[in-house]
Amino acid sequence: MELFSNFQSVLMRKVLLVLSFFFSTAFAIAQQPPAAYLKAKSDLEAKAYGMAKDGFTPFLDELKYGVLSYFAAFHSAEAALQLTQAPQAIELLTPLKGKAWSKSEEVTYLLAMAYFQNNQLVAGLQTLKGLTPESLLSKGHRLTFEYLQTTSSDFLISHLEQFKENQGFTAALAYGLQKKASLSASERSTLNQILQSGPQGILKDKVLDVVLILPFTTSPEQDISLIESTNFLLELYQGIELEVARLKEEGVAIQLHTFDSKRDLEYLNAVVKDPTVLAADVILGPVYPEETALVSAFAEAQKIPFIHPLSNLGDRYEESQFSYLFRPALSSLANGVVDALKKQGWGKTVAIGYSGNSRDEQLGLLLQNVLEKEGFNLVKVQKVDSKNANAFLQGLGVRRGNQPAVDQVILLSDDPALAQPVFSLMESISAEVPLLVMDSWLGFNFSNFEMLEYANFYFISNNTPKYHSEAMDDFRTLYYSKHLQFPSTNSLLGAELVHWVHANAESALDLDLRLSLDKNGMQPGRLTWGFNFQKVNNNSYSPVFKLESGELIPLN
DSSP: OHHHHHHHHHHHHHHHHHHHHHHHHHHHHHHSOOHHHHHHHHHHHTTOHHHHHHHHGGGOOHHHHTHHHHHHHHHHHHHHHHTTOHHHHHHHHGGGTTOOSTTHHHHHHHHHHHHHHTTOHHHHHHHHTTOOSHHHHHHHHHHHHHHHTTSOHHHHHHTHHHHTTOHHHHHHHHHHHHHSSSOOHHHHHHHHHHHHTSOOOOOOOSSEEEEEEEOOSSSTTSOGGGOOTTOHHHHHHHHHHHHHHHHHHTTOOEEEEEEEOTTOHHHHHHHTTSHHHHTOSEEEOOOSHHHHHHHHHHHHHHTOOEEESSOOOOGGGTTOSSEEESSOOHHHHHHHHHHHHHHHTOOSEEEEEEOSSHHHHHHHHHHHHHHHHTTOEEEEEEEOOTTTHHHHHHTTTOSTTOOOSSSEEEEEOOOHHHHHHHHHHHHHHOOOOOEEEEGGGGGOTTOOGGGSSSOOEEEEOSSOBOOSSHHHHHHHHHHHHHHSSOOOHHHHHHHHHHHHHHHHOOGGGTTOHHHHHHHHOEEOOSSBSOEEOTTSSSOOOOOEEEEETTEEEEOO
16 A cells, blocks of 8 residues: 555656646747747838738737737737728727737837728827827827828818817927918917927927028028129038938938028018928037027027037027037137146146237137136236237247247137248247147148157147048038039038037937937038037037047047
8 A cells, every 4th residue: 555655645746847848838839929920020120011910910819819809809910000001000909999018108109000091090199199298299299290281281281279288289280380471360370379388399290300501692682693602601511412312322311401590680580480390300400609599599498409610609508498509619619728738747837929810809708718827927918910920929939049038838829820920930830839729720721730850749639530531531522422522611510510419319209409419429420520519509529639640639
């Protein structure tokens, strides 16, 4: 009897072991989707939508596949929408409503898209009311704008009260009304109510819409075709246009919309009310103070990022949320210079010469204040030009066989007429005193800094181009093939500006430049040495470079 009992015990343990193995294996199989399902997923990712949809069909049986059938139906609906088979997508998604699973919110969004695609606009809008996560709400509003922006304003007005909480709905209505040649009294009242209720920012589609506003001409009557090929604004535009075209070839959804401000504020005021401008993701330009003041105020009100492409005078933007300088502000230029001088330790005596240009004059005075606070001794701070620049230097003892009275000299000017006599002087006297100049001097065709006996020229970065790089070679080749000349600095800056905008226009952050710039911090450039807009509204990365064996090397 005891033997039989032992036999039963052993047999039971073996049975339990077999059952345990069986259930473990079954669970493992259940955790791993079937190969045919994985093949359908692969087809969906490869955009083979017809094959993917057919591949998911065998797994739609809930009794047999449980939650896996939910995923199969969801992905099958995704494929159906890509094939513009909205009724089938609705049929697949409707049974999933109310199911407790990981993609219940995404089902709501996808079902709304299916209704919109099937022209069941009210059903789509009603469905979106069920969304709760903020990220999906934002996507739902964008989806609404995408499908309703061409819808009759009569239809939208009749349903405004029902769906006014949907920002995409109100944006589509405002967009439609602003495109009409004339408005009735009730339509005008409705439009005003929408605009006064808060900036709509006319909700964007998935395309990065770049609006460029530049004063190509100086009056409403001037013919834009007469603009000179060497005009700096045209050069800027050509760089912007070329980079947009390059990004499009790489598959980026980006669109450039160009406007001429005509140096006419009344005309410009009408331009910013254009629906295309209201729907912009970002506004580049204009460049002149009275125009930038108008566009900056508009951008702040509409919550559309505005970027001044060329100026360093951006103190007025420090408290702005949506206005930026693409280049370093005066404070960033000054900080870069002071940081370099402190790290090099050449000495404490400094002289500053600045041109009559507004930027140079303000930067010279700012540097004087900052350097004095850092313990430097300012021997001379003086306005200079092409006629007295050499006398300014020689008065500091910068001449052959003489010990200079300063440890370093800062010359603030982009004028080649001032730079040429200074370079010729330094070439002839072979003085060792460090001269800090703007990086624009690198592009002057009369200067070969490597021929100097002493490498005593240093260059203040103002979005300095990275001349020796593969990307630069590619851009120069592309630019030459189109314009039969090599790009100017303005063209390089235009292209780099578009690169920077695209690099920071993250859809995950709802195209909010401020969030993206703060998150990214220091970023490498494509054609320049890089950017840092973290917690500031200008490029705070402004090192000083030395030239060594033909290459620029940052001192700081």
